[in-house]
Amino acid sequence: MSPNTINVSENLSLIIEQTDTNIKTLADNIDETYISVYRIIEGVTKKPKKDILKKIAEHYQISLEQLIGLKPIPWLESFTKERRVPIYGWTQPVSRCDWVAEELDGIYRSTTITDKAGPNTFALEIKDHSMELAFKKDTIVSVDPDKEVTDRCFAVVSLHNSPSWIVREVIIDGTDHFLGSTNVRSQDLEMRLMGENDKYIGIVIEAKKVF
Numbered sequence: 001m002s003p004n005t006i007n008v009s010e011n012l013s014l015i016i017e018q019t020d021t022n023i024k025t026l027a028d029n030i031d032e033t034y035i036s037v038y039r040i041i042e043g044v045t046k047k048p049k050k051d052i053l054k055k056i057a058e059h060y061q062i063s064l065e066q067l068i069g070l071k072p073i074p075w076l077e078s079f080t081k082e083r084r085v086p087i088y089g090w091t092q093p094v095s096r097c098d099w100v101a102e103e104l105d106g107i108y109r110s111t112t113i114t115d116k117a118g119p120n121t122f123a124l125e126i127k128d129h130s131m132e133l134a135f136k137k138d139t140i141v142s143v144d145p146d147k148e149v150t151d152r153c154f155a156v157v158s159l160h161n162s163p164s165w166i167v168r169e170v171i172i173d174g175t176d177h178f179l180g181s182t183n184v185r186s187q188d189l190e191m192r193l194m195g196e197n198d199k200y201i202g203i204v205i206e207a208k209k210v211f
Contacts (some may be wrong), residue, residue, distance in 0.1 A: 008053065008068050009043040014076055015060055016041070030055040047106075069110050071100060072119050084110045085142065087123045090164045095111060095143070105170035112142050117160070117205060118144040124156065124165070130158075131167055141167065145202035149177070155203040167204065168192075 016022065027037040031050055039045040040052070051065070057067040065071040069084040076083075086101035087109040093099065099122070101108040111123045126139045134154065135141060143156050151172040156165050157179060168179035177194035 008048060009041055011067055011069055011073070011076070012041050012056065015073075018076060026056070026059065027050055028150075030059050068108070070108065074119070074175065083117075084115060085117070085122050086110050087112050087125055087140065090124060090127070092165070111142070111208075113142045113206060117142060118146045120145050121205070123200070124167075126167075134169070135167065139207050141204045143202035144205045144207035147203040147205060149200055149203060155179075156195075156201040156204065158199045159203055160195055 023037050023041065024034055030037075030052070033077075036045075037056075038054065040048045040056075053067055054064055057064045062073055062152055063071060066073045070086050088099055089102045101110065102125075103109065111194045113121055113123070115119070120141075120143055120169060121144045123140050123142050126135045126137055126141065130139050141154075141156075149170055151170065153170050154167055155170050156167055158165050164185075168181070170180040171180055171191060178191040179194055180191050181188065
């Protein structure tokens with residue numbers, strides 16, 4: 001696991017602020033030098049040692065995943081208007097606990113979302129123009145896997161026997177769920193009936209363009 005330096009720095013700074021501790025106290029309690037902890041908080045250390053991060057996480061009674069920004073810290077979120085969530089790739093294992101964030105230069109990618117999003121919310125990056133006009137290339141969409149599917153919402157779907165997730169508009173007609181195209185210029189404009197082996201991964205709750 002390669003920690004995201006930005007996330008560790010931001011999270012640790014907030015934790016120290018909200019728990020009314022300081023760098024020296026933290027360093028003493030985990031038996032590390034002041035300068036080592038200081039450089040992690042300031043983002044100077046680009047690849048913090050996992051053993052140090054584990055000791056920091058244990059000190060604050062959180063998991064390593066929470067410290068590096070891959071999972072939320074519930075008691076910390078009440079102090080912030082935004083939080084960070086992982087940006088996943090479009091192909092993931094069946095089990096949610098096995099999903100892994102994308103990496104860029106050895107660092108796990110993440111983005112900020114509003115504090116109203118559910119605790120399991122994650123993000124995806126639109127990689128091409130296939131989902132225009134609904135979502136342009138390079139748009140980051142936040143996805144809540146616990147949100148209820150409603151008519152005309154945009155959902156991330158795993159189709160049976162398809163290795164990659166897709167985003168589609170959901171049209172509900174009685175008990176039938178249809179998946180519409182997100183690209184009005186697409187040649188494949190026919191709606192697809194959601195099959196019993198197809199699966200909703202989550203509902204798009206937010207979208208923002210990355211520049």
